[in-house]
Amino acid sequence: MALPAENTMRTAISKRDATYDGRFYYGVVTTGVFCRPSCAARPALPENLRFFASTADALAAGFRPCKRCKPVNPSADLDRLIAVARYIDAHADETLTLAMLADNAGLSVSRLQRTFKAAFGISPKAYQDAQRVRRFKQALKKGDDVTEATYSAGFGSSSRVYGRAANNMGMTPSAYRKGGAGETISYAYRRSALGPLLMAATDKGVCFVQFGDSKAALTEQLANEFPQAVIEKSRAEKSPELDAWLAQLDAHLGEGQPRPDLPIDLRGTAFQMQVWRYLLSVPEGSVVSYSEVASGIGKPKAVRAAASACAANRVGVLIPCHRVLRGDGGIGGYRWGVERKRTLLDNERSRSARSI
Numbered sequence: 001m002a003l004p005a006e007n008t009m010r011t012a013i014s015k016r017d018a019t020y021d022g023r024f025y026y027g028v029v030t031t032g033v034f035c036r037p038s039c040a041a042r043p044a045l046p047e048n049l050r051f052f053a054s055t056a057d058a059l060a061a062g063f064r065p066c067k068r069c070k071p072v073n074p075s076a077d078l079d080r081l082i083a084v085a086r087y088i089d090a091h092a093d094e095t096l097t098l099a100m101l102a103d104n105a106g107l108s109v110s111r112l113q114r115t116f117k118a119a120f121g122i123s124p125k126a127y128q129d130a131q132r133v134r135r136f137k138q139a140l141k142k143g144d145d146v147t148e149a150t151y152s153a154g155f156g157s158s159s160r161v162y163g164r165a166a167n168n169m170g171m172t173p174s175a176y177r178k179g180g181a182g183e184t185i186s187y188a189y190r191r192s193a194l195g196p197l198l199m200a201a202t203d204k205g206v207c208f209v210q211f212g213d214s215k216a217a218l219t220e221q222l223a224n225e226f227p228q229a230v231i232e233k234s235r236a237e238k239s240p241e242l243d244a245w246l247a248q249l250d251a252h253l254g255e256g257q258p259r260p261d262l263p264i265d266l267r268g269t270a271f272q273m274q275v276w277r278y279l280l281s282v283p284e285g286s287v288v289s290y291s292e293v294a295s296g297i298g299k300p301k302a303v304r305a306a307a308s309a310c311a312a313n314r315v316g317v318l319i320p321c322h323r324v325l326r327g328d329g330g331i332g333g334y335r336w337g338v339e340r341k342r343t344l345l346d347n348e349r350s351r352s353a354r355s356i
């Protein structure tokens with residue numbers, strides 16, 4: 001829900017205009033309280049006002065409801081519900097269950113679910129998601145890279161944040177910071193042995209190799225990752241190398257030909273680039289764990305961030321993030337599906353076994 005124009009909101013507050021009640025809420029930073037536009041409270045200094053589209057947003061920003069104008073539906077449980085919200089704020093990066101929250105608050109699960117939603121308009125789960133997205137945006141604005149922002153916001157993995165943040169921000173996290181402004185990216189598509197495959201390149205090298213459900217979904221994915229770039233379909237006469245590269249890659253996937261050694265236009269944060277370069281050094285037929293990747297780049301404690309950088313790889317197969325397994329040897333995740341990861345690893349194992 002979009003907020004009215006700021007001037008309109010300021011006028012509504014100064015006139016205590018009840019026709020705006022429910023259309024927005026305002027918080028006063030000096031008191032930590034949020035109100036309806038019609039609240040009879042003493043006017044606050046204009047610079048101390050913050051505006052919110054919903055009570056949940058105001059709550060998530062740390063404000064509590066005004067006792068005078070009662071911007072949330074009065075409930076006997078209100079104090080407990082606010083305490084639940086604050087608990088979620090403090091633990092937004094963890095997996096929280098309703099049972100756990102209800103237990104802390106001394107309420108039954110069904111009562112918590114019902115009264116929280118009645119008071120703030122969303123479920124505790126949706127509130128936690130909103131809080132994460134909020135932090136994620138803040139972290140990005142502060143200049144954190146996407147990987148750090150992902151973790152400080154409590155999203156478990158980049159692939160999850162890609163989906164969710166894209167829904168909430170209208171663009172992907174990397175696009176939020178970069179976006180390929182002023183560049184031309186050509187792409188080529190084919191149905192490979194492992195499904196629909198799209199490769200794209202700048203004039204510096206391959207910047208995108210991804211599997212997807214369809215050509216349309218893949219070109220959309222590409223446009224989402226480079227929203228500022230001019231994206232054009234490769235015409236063989238214009239970039240014959242791209243079509244040839246894609247054919248080589250497909251021959252690698254389907255016929256066991258060697259993996260083509262192509263120029264790669266790596267673009268990411270300094271940390272991501274370190275991880276991806278390390279991955280390029282992992283030979284075919286061998287695998288490493290996420291903690292080995294972290295140690296390998298000299299940051300043994302950054303295991304989660306290393307995993308996240310692997311998950312953020314935009315150049316599949318050529319940057320072999322599929323060669324990274326969980327510490328216990330489990331297959332771990334893969335941005336393009338665990339089945340594809342397994343197939344890639346099986347193919348590489350049998351190829352390297354043959355070559356011995």
Ligand SMILES: [Zn+2]
Pocket residue numbers: 034035036039040041066067068069070
């Ligand atoms: Zn008030």
